[in-house]
Amino acid sequence: MNAVFLDFATVHSDQLDLGPLESVVSSLTIHDQTESDEVADRIAGCEIVILNKVQMTREIIEAAEQLRFIGLIATGVDNVDLEAARDSGVAVCNIRAYCTNSVVEHVFAVLLRMTHSIDCYHQSVRAGEWQNAKNFCMLDFPLRELSAMTLGIIGYGELGRAVHRIAAAFGMQVKIGRRSGTDAVEDDGRLELDALLVSCDVISLHCPLTDDTRNLIDARALSVMKPGALLINTARGGLVDSQALVEALESRAIAGAAIDVLGQEPPVEGDPLLDYDGSNLIVTPHIAWATVEARQNAVAEVAANVRAFLDGGDRNRIV
Numbered sequence: 001m002n003a004v005f006l007d008f009a010t011v012h013s014d015q016l017d018l019g020p021l022e023s024v025v026s027s028l029t030i031h032d033q034t035e036s037d038e039v040a041d042r043i044a045g046c047e048i049v050i051l052n053k054v055q056m057t058r059e060i061i062e063a064a065e066q067l068r069f070i071g072l073i074a075t076g077v078d079n080v081d082l083e084a085a086r087d088s089g090v091a092v093c094n095i096r097a098y099c100t101n102s103v104v105e106h107v108f109a110v111l112l113r114m115t116h117s118i119d120c121y122h123q124s125v126r127a128g129e130w131q132n133a134k135n136f137c138m139l140d141f142p143l144r145e146l147s148a149m150t151l152g153i154i155g156y157g158e159l160g161r162a163v164h165r166i167a168a169a170f171g172m173q174v175k176i177g178r179r180s181g182t183d184a185v186e187d188d189g190r191l192e193l194d195a196l197l198v199s200c201d202v203i204s205l206h207c208p209l210t211d212d213t214r215n216l217i218d219a220r221a222l223s224v225m226k227p228g229a230l231l232i233n234t235a236r237g238g239l240v241d242s243q244a245l246v247e248a249l250e251s252r253a254i255a256g257a258a259i260d261v262l263g264q265e266p267p268v269e270g271d272p273l274l275d276y277d278g279s280n281l282i283v284t285p286h287i288a289w290a291t292v293e294a295r296q297n298a299v300a301e302v303a304a305n306v307r308a309f310l311d312g313g314d315r316n317r318i319v
Contacts, residue, residue, distance in 0.1 A: 001068075001310070002027050003048035006034040010052040011073055011295045020303035021050070024310065043067060050302055051079075058084035069093070069309050071302045077318055085319045091309055092319040095301035097158050099294035103234050104162045106288035107204055108170075110258035113282065114230055115149070117141035120279055142255075147171030152200030154193075154216070155207030155235060163204055175200055179207075197224040202232065209236035219244035228255045234288040237262035242272040249280050256280035260288045 003025040009032035022028050025048060034042055034051075039060050043049050047068045049056070056070060061084045070080055072094045085092050113119065120141040124130060130138055151167045153160045154177040164174050178190040193216070197203065203225065207213050217231065218241040225231070231254060233240050242263065248254050257280070262271050265286055273283055301316075308315035 001025055001047040002029075002045060003050060003306070004029045004031070004043055004046045005050040006031055006039065006042060006054045007052050008032050011290075011298060013292055013295060015292045016296055016299060018299060020300045021306070024303050024307045040064070048306060053079055056080040056085075061085055061088050061090060064090075069306065071305050073298050073302050082319050090319065091317060093302075093305040093309065093316045094318055095298055095305065096316060098297040098301050099289035099291070100158055100162045102291040102294035103159050103288045104166055105291075106234060106260065106284075107163055107232055108166060110232060110282050110284075111146070111202060111230065114256045114258065114280075115142075115144040115146065117143060149173075149201040150175060150199065151202045151204060152177060152191075152196045154196070154203065154205050156190075157206065159234075160204075160206040163206065172202075193221065194224050197221055197229075198226070201226060201228065202230045204232045205235045205239050207235055207239065209238045214238050215241045217241065217245070219247070222248040222253055225254050227253065230255055231257040231259075233258070234260045237265065246272045246276045249276060249278055252280075256282075258282040258284075260284045261286055 003021075005028065008030050012032065018028070018030075029042075029046075031042060034054050036055060039054060039056070040063055043060070043064050045066055047066050048071065049067060049069070050071045050073060052073045056079065058081045061067065061081060067088070067090050070085060070090060070092045072080070072092070075094050075096055077092065077094050080092055082092060121138065124138060124140065146167070147170060150173040151163075152175045153163055156164075156176050160176070164176075167174050175196055176190045177196045178192055191199070203217075205217070207216075216239050217233075222244055231240070231245070240259065245257060245259075249257060259273055259282070262273065264271070267274060273281065305316050
């Protein structure tokens with residue numbers, strides 16, 4: 001079967017091996033990027049379409065007469081009209097658990113960077129302050145051990161559970177948030193949002209973006225958190241009200257934040273967090289998932305989905 005990869009640049013690196021994918025299709029055409037008005041022409045004649053963020057609308061799906069399979073090199077499927085795929089008999093598969101180690105390592109990389117004031121001390125040394133210090137060491141910025149802190153996890157799926165395991169290895173106490181809209185289960189140990197926020201030193205977000213979770217961390221939620229608390233978001237930008245977070249960081253209502261995702265990506269229209277220059281904020285460009293190992297895993301997962309489909313299986317099948 002003929003296949004086309006519409007937005008390879010979203011995962012591309014010279015280190016990636018496309019062999020697993022090439023081995024399961026007759027031919028594979030690669031495009032680094034595909035604009036919306038190019039999709040129909042590029043998938044014409046292809047039975048298999050691989051994509052990450054390209055939009056697959058009803059109009060495009062219905063016009064692609066030979067299309068049989070849409071393989072997402074991502075977990076999210078909101079860019080594909082699933083109902084249209086179902087109506088047209090087109091299979092849709094996503095990939096799962098391919099970047100767990102990458103995301104977890106990112107969470108603890110930024111957490112340790114903040115709790116040990118790495119950037120502040122590095123800048124002090126660069127500015128010559130250590131050279132002129134009266135003592136052998138400098139103690140100008142906070143230094144905290146993770147074992148003395150409580151981590152709150154919002155979103156307890158694959159990633160949330162993996163973060164829990166590593167936090168426990170550091171000796172952290174861990175508390176889990178209860179999913180919005182679900183009934184409390186007696187003695188399940190999970191906390192409502194406010195109870196979680198008020199009792200934790202670190203909040204790490206790993207939940208999907210839904211109508212219930214949009215702006216979950218807003219001005220009110222930030223006001224409930226401890227003054228010394230840290231916020232980490234590697235999930236979806238829409239979970240956090242950017243302006244409210246800037247104001248909380250400026251006023252030191254919370255101690256710091258590490259944000260890997262924004263509501264618009266790339267943020268061509270700007271974002272309040274991009275304009276904030278305080279030392280208590282780390283912003284990274286949606287890279288928590290993106291170690292070369294995780295991206296290679298993603299290629300292998302897509303290839304396994306294609307192989308299963310061709311063999312009549314339903315591995316990771318959404319539609």
